[in-house]
Amino acid sequence: MYGYTxxxxxxxxxxxxxxxxxxxxxxxxxxKKRYGFPARFALNYDFTFLTMLLADDEFSSRCEYRRxxxxxxxxxxxxxxxxxxxxxxxxxxxxxxxxxxxxMQDEHFFHKLYIWPVLMLFKGRFKKACVRHRAFSEExxxxxxxxxxxEQERSPSVDLAADKFALILEAASNEIEDKSRKLATGKLLYxxxxxxYILDAFDDxxxxxxxxxxxxxxxxxGDINEEVVSRLRNTLNHSASxxxxxxxxxxxTVYTDILKNIIYLGIPNAIELVLKGEWRKTxxxxxNQQHR
Amino acid sequence: MKDPYSVLGVSPGAGDDEIKKAYKxxxxxxxxxxxVNNPLSxxxxxxxxxxxxxxxxxxxxxxxxxxxxxxxxxxxxxxxGSYTGSxxxxxxxxxxxxxxxxxTLLNNSSDKNAEWNFLMGSLFYRKGWLDEAMRYFQTAVxxxxxxxxxxxxxxxxxxxxxxxxxxxxxxxxxxxxCNCCGSLIAADCCCECLGGDLIACC
Numbered sequence: 001m002y003g004y005t006x007x008x009x010x011x012x013x014x015x016x017x018x019x020x021x022x023x024x025x026x027x028x029x030x031x032k033k034r035y036g037f038p039a040r041f042a043l044n045y046d047f048t049f050l051t052m053l054l055a056d057d058e059f060s061s062r063c064e065y066r067r068x069x070x071x072x073x074x075x076x077x078x079x080x081x082x083x084x085x086x087x088x089x090x091x092x093x094x095x096x097x098x099x100x101x102x103x104m105q106d107e108h109f110f111h112k113l114y115i116w117p118v119l120m121l122f123k124g125r126f127k128k129a130c131v132r133h134r135a136f137s138e139e140x141x142x143x144x145x146x147x148x149x150x151e152q153e154r155s156p157s158v159d160l161a162a163d164k165f166a167l168i169l170e171a172a173s174n175e176i177e178d179k180s181r182k183l184a185t186g187k188l189l190y191x192x193x194x195x196x197y198i199l200d201a202f203d204d205x206x207x208x209x210x211x212x213x214x215x216x217x218x219x220x221x222g223d224i225n226e227e228v229v230s231r232l233r234n235t236l237n238h239s240a241s242x243x244x245x246x247x248x249x250x251x252x253t254v255y256t257d258i259l260k261n262i263i264y265l266g267i268p269n270a271i272e273l274v275l276k277g278e279w280r281k282t283x284x285x286x287x288n289q290q291h292r
Numbered sequence: 293m294k295d296p297y298s299v300l301g302v303s304p305g306a307g308d309d310e311i312k313k314a315y316k317x318x319x320x321x322x323x324x325x326x327x328v329n330n331p332l333s334x335x336x337x338x339x340x341x342x343x344x345x346x347x348x349x350x351x352x353x354x355x356x357x358x359x360x361x362x363x364x365x366x367x368x369x370x371x372x373g374s375y376t377g378s379x380x381x382x383x384x385x386x387x388x389x390x391x392x393x394x395x396t397l398l399n400n401s402s403d404k405n406a407e408w409n410f411l412m413g414s415l416f417y418r419k420g421w422l423d424e425a426m427r428y429f430q431t432a433v434x435x436x437x438x439x440x441x442x443x444x445x446x447x448x449x450x451x452x453x454x455x456x457x458x459x460x461x462x463x464x465x466x467x468x469x470c471n472c473c474g475s476l477i478a479a480d481c482c483c484e485c486l487g488g489d490l491i492a493c494c
Binding site (some may be wrong): 157158159160161163168180182183187190191194210220231233234235237238239241244245246248249260261265266 | 314320321326327330331333335336338339419420422423424426443449450452453454455456457458461
């Protein structure tokens with residue numbers, strides 16, 4: 001949704017990078033298989049992270065080589081879809097739709113013209129995913145409704161608002177069978193959710209101010225000066241540390257090393273870049289590099 | 293029981309030093325200090341126990357003394373059985389993970405003293421609401437600056453939770469050097485709570 005949970009590419013081993021890309025491509029193919037071509041627009045790094053996190057020991061890293069519209073000539077390695085990656089694809093569909101709905105409410109009229117057709121394309125697919133995972137979609141709907149309420153009240157508590165968002169991510173662990181794995185994954189996702197919510201709020205602060213929209217950080221801290229930034233850095237890195245401690249309790253899978261990179265390097269890097277105000281610039285450059 | 297070598301992540305042909313090293317790394321990873329007031333602390337304790345047992349089994353099998361090289365402090369649990377003071381019930385509830393009860397009790401309390409603020413902070417910390425936790429810990433310390441328990445909690449918050457990191461994932465550009473004294477003192481306080489001591493003089 002936001003792309004903060006991506007690996008720090010320079011620190012990945014080549015084989016780890018290839019495995020990561022095969023999951024990314026695999027998720028894209030799974031989305032297409034289950035929901036048709038337009039669902040591919042839902043693909044992003046956060047859902048790739050979720051896919052790797054939901055994969056457990058039974059998950060094989062079996063690859064097949066396939067062409068796609070992004071790479072029509074050269075076949076690329078794709079992780080073969082299975083129950084767990086299908087689950088991740090379903091969740092992605094649900095979350096992507098809500099994210100789009102949220103963007104739709106925030107944007108200006110002209111931007112809405114862009115988003116509306118995609119929203120329409122997603123609607124039926126979203127409903128299909130909801131039928132498949134009623135408990136999860138219901139949870140997301142309720143938490144977002146609570147979040148909207150908080151926004152209308154202009155709640156001055158960052159944690160209270162972040163909590164609603166974090167609980168959504170925590171709910172993504174609900175279908176893990178192993179009890180302790182479920183608990184640890186849920187808590188890990190909770191802390192990641194808190195980080196993502198606060199980072200997104202920080203990234204949007206200028207736009208929100210211009211449009212007169214609610215921004216939890218603005219309500220909590222008033223003007224964002226250096227002291228506030230250093231407090232945010234502290235609290236976000238603390239969340240990342242707790243998430244890492246929780247992550248260490250999960251038994252290893254083929255993706256453990258990539259996930260370690262994301263948790264110990266990728267997320268702290270995202271925190272740093274967002275707080276320095278360099279996130280959008282950097283990700284745009286990275287994006288262009290990758291598609292060249 | 294699981295294969296003790298796979299628990300430690302070493303091959304059965306590994307030398308004693310390698311096993312000791314792997315054990316120490318895991319013991320650092322699952323150390324109770326990394327899971328203070330964390331809902332997963334029990335899970336971490338189980339892992340710690342598993343690692344300790346695996347190490348002992350291997351060392352016994354090799355004819356060495358069972359706990360050679362194993363620091364006794366790594367096994368301990370930080371929870372004491374009974375609490376005293378006016379908020380004993382709240383403390384017990386937080387430690388048991390019954391946050392709803394703790395919250396109700398705290399909200400019903402009329403005496404919002406330093407300890408009340410400290411416990412509110414602990415409650416929020418356990419939930420992962422770190423900004424709120426920081427606020428309450430700050431108030432607690434401001435109200436009672438001499439209390440070590442409150443100061444220690446605040447110092448952990450100010451340290452930004454610099455817990456265990458695998459060797460290959462050192463902090464990229466963190467201001468850790470400035471923090472290390474604070475973290476050491478905080479770690480010392482934690483150790484003292486658990487009955488050990490890290491810095492002998494304080």
